Amino acid sequence: xxxxxxxxxxxxxxxxxxxxxxxxxxxxxxxxxxxxxxxxxxxxxxxxxxxxxxxxxxxxxxxxxxxxxxxxxxxxxxxxxxxxxxxxxxxxxxxxxxxxxxxxxxxxxxxxxxxxxxxxxxxxxxxxxxxxxxxxxxxxxxxxxxxxxxxxxxxxxxxxxxxxxxxxxxxxxxxxxxxxx
Amino acid sequence: xxxxxxxxxxxxxxxxxxxxxxxxxxxxxxxxxxxxxxxxxxxxxxxxxxxxxxxxxxxxxxxxxxxxxxxxxxxxxxxxxxxxxxxxxxxxxxxxxxxxxxxxxxxxxxxxxxxxxxxxxxxxxxxxxxxxxxxxxxxxxxxxxxxxxxxxxxxxxxxxxxxxxxx
Numbered sequence: 001x002x003x004x005x006x007x008x009x010x011x012x013x014x015x016x017x018x019x020x021x022x023x024x025x026x027x028x029x030x031x032x033x034x035x036x037x038x039x040x041x042x043x044x045x046x047x048x049x050x051x052x053x054x055x056x057x058x059x060x061x062x063x064x065x066x067x068x069x070x071x072x073x074x075x076x077x078x079x080x081x082x083x084x085x086x087x088x089x090x091x092x093x094x095x096x097x098x099x100x101x102x103x104x105x106x107x108x109x110x111x112x113x114x115x116x117x118x119x120x121x122x123x124x125x126x127x128x129x130x131x132x133x134x135x136x137x138x139x140x141x142x143x144x145x146x147x148x149x150x151x152x153x154x155x156x157x158x159x160x161x162x163x164x165x166x167x168x169x170x171x172x173x174x175x176x177x178x179x180x181x
Numbered sequence: 182x183x184x185x186x187x188x189x190x191x192x193x194x195x196x197x198x199x200x201x202x203x204x205x206x207x208x209x210x211x212x213x214x215x216x217x218x219x220x221x222x223x224x225x226x227x228x229x230x231x232x233x234x235x236x237x238x239x240x241x242x243x244x245x246x247x248x249x250x251x252x253x254x255x256x257x258x259x260x261x262x263x264x265x266x267x268x269x270x271x272x273x274x275x276x277x278x279x280x281x282x283x284x285x286x287x288x289x290x291x292x293x294x295x296x297x298x299x300x301x302x303x304x305x306x307x308x309x310x311x312x313x314x315x316x317x318x319x320x321x322x323x324x325x326x327x328x329x330x331x332x333x334x335x336x337x338x339x340x341x342x343x344x345x346x347x348x
Contacts, residue, residue: 005333005336005340007340008336008339008340008343009336011286011289011339012293012304012308012339015278015286015289015293016278017202017204017205017278017309018201018204018276018278018279019197019201019279020196020197020200020201020204021218024200024218025197025200027218027222028196028200028221028222028225029192029193029196031222031225031226032225032226032229
């Protein structure tokens with residue numbers, strides 16, 4: 001670096017970046033000192049089910065070679081004769097399948113929420129008289145339209161998640177005779 | 182750059198020491214002071230939470246984090262960016278620095294502003310970012326020699342502009 005540019009370098013060095021505004025410094029300090037929110041492990045449901053399906057397929061594949069290498073001639077007789085208890089060949093093939101089924105059902109049971117009804121509410125009905133209609137006997141009547149909604153709150157006892165089932169109802173439930181002079 | 186604090190409560194001192202020059206870097210890549218503030222916050226949090234354990238020189242990692250945050254923000258508001266580019270080009274660089282102590286500093290800040298953008302980028306990263314030419318090259322995708330050349334050209338330009346004032 002030449003002598004004349006050294007002077008410029010020194011001058012640049014004396015140029016000080018502007019201090020952080022007080023508000024920004026406080027904001028940054030607060031943001032940096034705030035602990036990182038804990039991350040819950042994210043299990044994507046379809047991946048979990050996919051893994052389960054893959055395990056079941058693997059179990060089936062492990063079972064199939066036993067069938068393939070088993071003697072075929074005596075097999076029907078054994079099956080017929082020992083209908084109550086599976087033949088040895090089937091016994092050897094069955095456990096992986098059964099295990100896979102059991103694992104699948106256990107996993108399914110574990111994945112299914114255990115919902116418990118916490119609260120049920122029914123709103124006050126709101127009745128509206130509609131326009132008069134003429135009945136088959138020639139009289140007039142006003143249909144009654146009633147609107148209300150039922151709300152049920154369930155809670156999953158395992159995860160604590162809450163399910164709210166909201167069911168609005170809108171029905172014409174009857175006729176009020178229309179009196180004329 | 183001093184090590185980032187290991188315990189909560191030390192950030193204020195660390196920010197007082199390093200914040201101004203890091204904000205200057207963010208400001209160089211931002212369109213406005215407000216954007217620079219957001220970029221700096223995003224970059225520091227990203228660095229502190231996810232990158233401080235990465236191998237490499239911490240200062241370079243922080244500058245990289247600032248650049249990425251600036252790029253992210255730029256992508257988010259690309260349309261607005263195009264509309265405001267002309268305005269940003271006229272931004273007053275003197276405001277990036279402490280109020281000049283004398284006329285010489287005021288001229289210098291103005292001369293830095295008038296550098297070609299590619300030279301100014303190298304000046305900001307090398308002078309205030311504390312990056313080596315190799316690190317500057319990695320940041321902006323040029324060779325270390327090119328970075329050093331831009332630095333030299335920038336100094337020559339500043340010398341040309343400020344010669345009478347300095348003498």
